Amino acid sequence: MGGACSRKRELLDGDDLHRSGRYSKSGSSKWLLLTLPRCNTNVSVREQGKCPSLMDLCVAKVREDIKKHSSFSMLPRDISQLIFNELVASHSLNDGSLEAFRDCALQDMRVGEYPAVKDGWMDIVSSQGESLLSLDISCSDVTDTGLSLLKKCPSIQSLKCNYCDQISDNGLGHLSGLSNLTSLSFKKSNCITADGMRAFTNLVNLVNLDLERCLKINGGLVHIKDLKKLESLNIRYCNCITDADIESISGLTNLKELQVSCCKVTDAGITHLKGLSKIAHLDLEGCPLTSACLKVISGFALLVFLNLSRCGVSDDGSKSFSALQKLKVLNLGFNNISDVCLVHLKDLFNLESLNFDSCRISDEGLLNLKGLLQLKSLELSDTGVGNNGLNHLSGLSNLESLNLSFTSVTDGGLRKLSGLTSIKSLNLDSRQITDSGLAAITSLTGLTHLDLFGARISDFGTNCLKYFKNLQSLELCGGSITDAGVKNIKDLKSLTQLNLSQNSHLTDKTLELISGLTGLTSLNVSNSRITNAGLQHLKPLKNLQSLTLESCKVSANEMKKLQLSSLPNLLSVRPE
Template sequence: MGGACSRKRDLLDEVALRRSGRYYKSSSAKWLLLTLPRCNTNVSVREQGKCPSLMDLCVAKVREDIKNYSSFSVLPRDISQLIFNELVASHCLNDVSLEAFQDCALQDIWIGEYPGVKDGWIRIVSSQGESLLSLDISCSDVTDTGLSLLKKCPNVQSLKCNYCDQISDYGLGHLSGLSNLTSLSFKRSNVITADGMRAFTNLVNLVNLDLERCLKIHGGLVHLKDLKKLESLNIKYCNCITDADIGSISGLTNLKELQMSCCKITDAGITQLKGLSKLAHLNLEGCPLTAACLKVISGFPSLMFLNLSRCSISDDGSENFSALQKLKVLQKLKVLNLGFNSISDACLVHLKGLLKLKSLELSDTGVGSNGLSHLSGLSNLESINLSFTSVTDGGLRKLSGLTSIKSLNLDSRLITDAGLATITSLTGLTHLDLFGARITDFGTKFLKCFKKLQSLELCGGSITDAGVKNIKDLKSLKQLNLSQNSHLTDKTLELISGLTGLTSLNVSNSRITNAGLRHLKPLKNLRLLTLESCKVTANEMKKLQLSALPNLLSVRPE
């Protein structure tokens, strides 16, 4: 929460904003230090295990004694900003304490998802006047009336109003005068319509626009056609958007990122985008497309991210025709998602020239072991998802030379101990998903080769306490999922008690009991603990949380 201070902003003339009697960034904080009562050493910064600065101590003390202060307007702006940020982060800001920030010339007010934000708060926000540069009021109860007050803040560059259901088309009209806006977000607004988007016409400096899940904006993209500086447009999950809308953005030649997941865009709509030569990020997941759209997509020479998951991309399985043959020209491509499409091994031959590729998603496709041989030259590949494919143990051997791989998803019943043995050369692995693989206690000995593992899922059902002995020394682990292994006992918790870096642990559907919970006490970093269908009671889990695991935020079952 809160924003960084002392940032250079092009629009802010520091000298012009000076007022008589005010301290500014170059001024002394002596007033604050002299008026504060002596701080005790029991402040939050000291609890973090580091030596706090004098400013940290002062700000923490102000937070403790916030009821004693009626105004911070005489302080340097940087100090007022620090105090405001601290109150937000510690959830100490309320209707009363907020009044102390009237006319403080704050630059950044980030109160998104903060409880109790309403129109009355915007009165204080707007008092920051020309100083205010960024504002986040997401998930608030601010209405059109509150939004109208922002006309006092003409220098605002970034505004987030996500999930603000009480802001309507009428409220959008108040934004038309904020011509310095470069970033605007109205995610999941069920009220905004195409007509309300007329207000965007005057926002000629807009660079980023986020309208994700706005379901009534069909026909509204026409009001964006003159926003020539727009570089990023997010209309994901706007299932009202069709091919008829796409022509309105075809002239936005500065677009670098276009998010259109689950829109009703077909091949005809994609054809209208062929002039967007700067496009680097294109997300078309879930759109009703076919392989024909790839002809247009291959004409985006700057493309680095392409998501075609859950589209209708398919091939006939022969080497004479491949849905992916057009993609081989995308030499800058780094991330490619082809999951949940009807593509086969024959397609992958066209990927072998994508030498900059770092991430490849092939989950739920017709790809098998034979196709993996085409990937052997992708020396920069760091992540590959082969879940629910027909890849077998023998196919994994073809990945053994890709030592750059850090993340590997092998969620498939076709993978066994033998397959795990073939990839022990991938010593740089940090994430390994073997959720449905048939790994036994014998196979777990190969896990010792992956010293850098931070995340491990091993849920095939064949692991016992004996197998966990081969996991207990993976000291880098932060997330461990051993669910569905019904033979695990309290001994497992004893074995992993030395993995003090764990933040997430799942041992559901096992024989863990209340008696075993004591072994979790050393795991002070644990934030998520899942013990569903175990022989433990909610009362004992709550005791553990209160007495030994202060950072535990989620316990299942509760």
């Protein structure tokens, strides 16, 4: 929200100096001097530890005194833009302060998910005229009427209207003249139908189109068949999309990214994509496909990303993967594939991410991964992999993320990971992992995410956590941790997410111990002995956004009081 200016230019650009004849250098300099605070220790600095610039100080002062300013139209555009961005970022923009930006020739107005955005705001938006290049009004109450005002902004290039329930086919009609649009997004806009998509026919410069979760667009893709500049199309979770729709886009030869997850597209639909030789990103997750589609997919020589999760793919035809030499990301999770498939992946040396979640992969299959030295992420959850298979991973020195949850890996196997010091994320959700297993990985000091949900870790085992000073996310659920074990967590100052649920012996003392973890944004201590009295210890956690204390001796009323009085950023509270 309130992103930086899309086009960098000198603050005192000549065009801005004389825009509408309302600006003079002396006038602006005087304004800056008058608004500059002499000494203000409360000025917000985006990067802690850095001295604020003169512009930072000015913008912060304007934000504090926003009610004193009725118009910023006499300022250079870039300064007005910085002030606007700051008000959005600090949630200080409202109907009154917005009026000050009328006729400011702003280029970017990104108020997606900002509360209270409605048709009245669109009058100020449209006053930016030909200067406006980017607009995000996602999750707003803007209607067709408000969207019609964008006719005054013919230069707009990027428009996001995601989750805008009040915009219908009629509203789309107002966009047909915005021929400079290169990026358009209407995620989960259920009022939009195939007929409304006729408005896209004239958007000849469109490069990116996002219609994710638009459930009434079946038959509408025919209206974009001539948008030859289109490079990215997202129609994920549009369960109305069929093979006939895919045929409509078969002539979009510049298409590089296509997302069709959870649609009704079959092998027959995939054959319509044969001519799209530039495809580099293909997401087909959850489509009713078979291994027959691999023959067509193998012809996409530029393919870098391929998601076939939950597609019904089997070992048959898996030799087609060997043709995808540029592939970096491959997701084959929840398919009926085995070690046979892995044989055809061993020469894909550019692979960086592999997902075999819930596949029939065994220790022997992992032998085929030994040469994939670029591999950074490996998902082996719920597979047949055990301790012996980890021997084949010991040389993957670039591995950063490894998921071994629900496998037969034990404490002894984890010792084989000790040399993989690049690992940052490790998931060990398994009852077979104990304190000894945690001790075996203490050499992985770069860990930022550690998931031990379900592992049998005791208070003694938590002593090993002192080696993981960089941890940002920690899950220690379902173990036998008490307040004594939490003492070994209280010094992990980098933590932003902490899940201690299902540890039934934790008391209010736990909340006292972690009260110094002021970076926490998410905390879960469900199914414990926490009471209302312990809630006072959470007051220092000003960054907390999510708090879950289900099945504890706390009341929704007391948690609400805590939220209103001390935790301004708390958005999700359980119990409510």
